[in-house]
Amino acid sequence: MTDLEQRLGEFAARVADLPRSHELETAEGLVRDALAELAKAKRRRDGGPQREQxxxxxxxxxxPIPVIVMDTGGTVRRINNETTRLLGSPAGYLIGRAFPLLIESSxxxxxxxxxxxxxxxEESTTFETRxxxxxxxxxxxxxxxxxxMPGxxxxxxxxxxxxxxxQLTGPDSGKDTPDEALFLEAARRHELSAQLTRLLLDDESLREPVALxxxxxxLGAETADWVIxxxxxxxxxxxxxxxxxxxxxxxxxQRAVEARDPAEAPLVARVLxxxxxxxxxxxxxxxxxxxxVLTQxxxxxxxxxxxQSDDEVAGVLTLVRLRDRPPFGLADLGLLEEIGAHLGLALRAQRSFQRSSNAADALRSGVLPRSLPEVAGFETAAIYHPGSAMRAIGGEFYDVFPMKGGWGFVIGGAAGRGEEAASVTSLVRNGIRVLSAFERDPGEALRKVNDALLAQHTGLFVMAAAGFVRGRKVRLASAGHHPAALLQPDGGVRFTEGGGVPLGFEEGAVPATEELTLTSGETLVLYSDGLVGTRSSAGENYGxxxxTEVLARCVNQPPSAVVKAIEEDHRAFCDDEVVDEVTVLTLRRSR
Incomplete structure (x- = not known):
């Protein structure tokens, strides 16, 4: 018992030494306050840097000054608002690009x-640049x-x-707003496309290799400094x-660039x-x-x-702008790709037209003489203009040729164009030539050509005039052709009868025939409907x-001067826009 009592006494003493309950409560409160303070400190530690960032x-x-942040390779990673305003491009365009490209190349x-x-x-470096x-x-x-930067x-x-x-500009600087600038640029590109379309559709761009x-x-005048x-x-x-x-x-x-071999240009090879x-x-x-090249x-x-046109690549078009101009963008690329396609089509059309034109020249040589022969006692001259409205081979023709006992001539025009018209006019021209060896009357020659033409069933008819000349006598026959004009030495002008029925129009038709005697100095002028039928922009007829007025001014002049005077007056009358074919043939008695 003694030992047990002793142990119980020691335990009671230790219990008496423990802090009272209110002291424990105080300690517990301190711990809670400390934890709360730690939590606040953690929140401050987490949120403070975010606010600072x-x-x-x-x-x-x-x-208010331009600032650019780059990586060690010189690539732009951050820019501020003043930088975008200074350079004129948004951040999305500039970030990711090499900053040296924004420096003047020199x-x-x-x-x-x-x-x-x-x-x-460790020190900053400062220098001047552009x-x-x-x-x-x-x-x-x-x-x-x-x-x-840490971390x-x-x-x-x-x-x-x-x-x-x-001077950095503010919002009220008077410059066009971005929307206005974009609208004006789009309008400019549209106008350029329209101008080029009109140019490529012009007649001369088809007739001559000038489209390119x-x-x-x-393009050099409107959107680029160099065009290659x-x-x-x-x-x-x-x-x-x-x-x-x-x-x-x-x-x-420019001469150096012209002399360069395009094969030396990697960009051209890539595009091709x-x-x-x-x-x-x-x-x-x-x-x-x-x-x-670009450096110079x-x-x-x-x-x-x-x-290009369809699957055919005809070439490469390269445009260059200098450093002091706004650069080309994707919108410009889209426009020029469309222009490249239009140009490819125009060049293809030009080649096709040229092939047709060459064929037309070959056929036309069958109905138009390369030169007029020398005729004893006469001077001759002729002009032929195909007309700007011609899209195919013309139907007009003329010829001067020798025949037994004299020489002959013929002039006319088929009512139509193209290869069929050329074949018909060739038949008439060559038929008159052949028949002149057997017939003394051009009217009879025209009548037989009419029968031959009807037998072809072409549906085309031909207005023609033919003449056989023996000495001073001219036997003249007309099949629906305009009357010829006779310029006399005293300046008077009279017209023959003309008339008759066009060839290929009626079976058995008889041409109108008459006989003239040409005295020295008289000039016979034959002409096509394309001359007298021309109308001016005011609607007046040449007629x-x-x-007659033009011929009256050509007294005692050679045939070459007469046809030149007629041609110049006709061009002046129609403001140099000769639409239809025009043919004039003149014969002058020299002795």
């Missing part, structure tokens, strides 16, 4: 050296500083651009046109191979058109598109009365 971002965006080497220096040094973008060029003091494995470089020659050079000149056209010919590329800036003394450079256009808004490779041009941007 937001503040720093806002400061960066609204700084100063890029200096920038790269200073950039490398900033990466090596930013060039969107047609804007600014001289700036550029400050480069290396940035080391980030890669360093950055901050560039601060302090403009020295530009006209298109290049238009390279065409595929004989299995290879050949430089076809080079348009240079008209405001700069670059004749020597891929059959798709390419745009370089900011040039990073000066060898795209061959060594030193001081090029800022370029685009290149194929000239035989005006022809």
């Amino acid at each position: 937001k503040l720093l971002r806002q400061i960066f965006r609204t700084l 100063r890029r080497a200096v920038f790269r050296a200073r950039f490398a220096e900033a990466l090596r040094s 930013l060039a973008h969107q047609g804007r060029a600014h001289t700036v003091r550029l400050v480069l500083s290396r940035l080391r 980030e494995p890669q360093e950055m470089v901050a560039a601060v651009a302090l403009p020295t020659d530009v 050079i006209r298109a290049a000149r238009l 056209a390279d065409m595929v010919r004989d299995g290879g590329l050949h430089r076809a046109a080079v348009i240079a800036p008209s405001t700069q003394p670059v004749a020597k450079l 191979a891929t059959r798709s256009g390419v745009v370089h808004e900011m040039l990073s490779d000066d060898s795209l058109l061959g060594a030193d 041009m001081k090029a800022g941007s370029l685009l290149s598109v194929p000239i 035989e009365a005006r022809l």
Whole structure:
């Protein structure tokens, strides 16, 4: 018991030494307060840097000076609002691009050296350079500083651009708003497309190989500084046109570019191979058109598109803008690809027209003499104009030829155009020639040609006049042709009877026939309906009365002068727009 009592006494003493209950409550309260303070500290530790980051971002965006953040390769990673305003492009366009491309090309080497220096040094480096973008060029003091950020494995470089020659503009600077600028640019592109379409549809662009050079000149005047056209010919590329800036003394450079082999231009080869256009808004490779070409041009941007129609690639069209102009963009590329397609179609149409024209020339040589023969005692001259409205071989013809006991002539025109009309007029012309060896009367020759023409069942008819000349006597026959004019030495003008039924119109038709005696100095003038039937822009008819006035002024002049006077007066009457075929044949008794 004694031992048990002793142990119970010791336990009671230890219990008496324990803190009272209210002291435990106080300690518990202190612990709770400490935990609460720790929780607050944690929240402050988590939220404080986020607020600071937001503040720093806002400061960066609204700084009144341009600031650019780049990685160690010089690629733009961040820019502020003032930078986008200075360069004229949004952040989404500039971020991810190489910053050296925003430096004027002649100063890029200096920038790269200073950039490398900033990466090596703890100190900032400052130098003067020029930013060039969107047609804007600014001289700036550029400050480069290396940035080391805790926890980030890669360093950055901050560039601060302090403009020295530009007053930063505010919202009320009077400039076009972005929407207005986009609208005006779209309208400009639409007008350029319309101009080119009108140019390519012009008659002269079909008649002569001028479509390509006209298109290049238009593009050079409206949207580019340099225009280069390279065409595929004989299995290879050949430089076809080079348009240079008209405001700069670059004749020597233009000749050098013309002499360059297009095969030396990697960009041209790429476009030809891929059959798709390419745009370089900011040039990073000066060898795209061959060594030193773009450098000498001081090029800022370029685009290149194929000239093609369907599956055929006819060539490559390249446009270059200088550094002081806004660069080409995707909208320009789309427009030029469409223009390249239109130009390809126009060139194909031109080749087709040329083939048809060559065929027409070959057929026309069968109905028009290359030259008039010398006729004893007479002078002769003739003119023929195909007319600007002609899309096929014409139907008019004339001829002068020797025959037994004298010589003969014929003039006429089929009511139609094309190969069938040419074959009919050839039949009439050659038929009169052959029959002149057997017939003494041109009327009888025309009658037999009429029978032959009806036997062909062509449905075409021909107005013609034929004459057989023996000495001073002219036997003249008409099958629906205009009466001939006779210019006398005293200036008087009278007309023959003409008339008759056109060939191929009626079986058994008899031509109207008459006989003339030409005295020395008299001139017989035969002409087509295209001359006297012409109407002016005011609706007036040229007619035989005006022809009489012209002939009266040609007294004692040779036939060559007479036909020239008629041609010049006719051109003046129709404002140099000769629409229909015109044929005039003159014969003058010289002795």
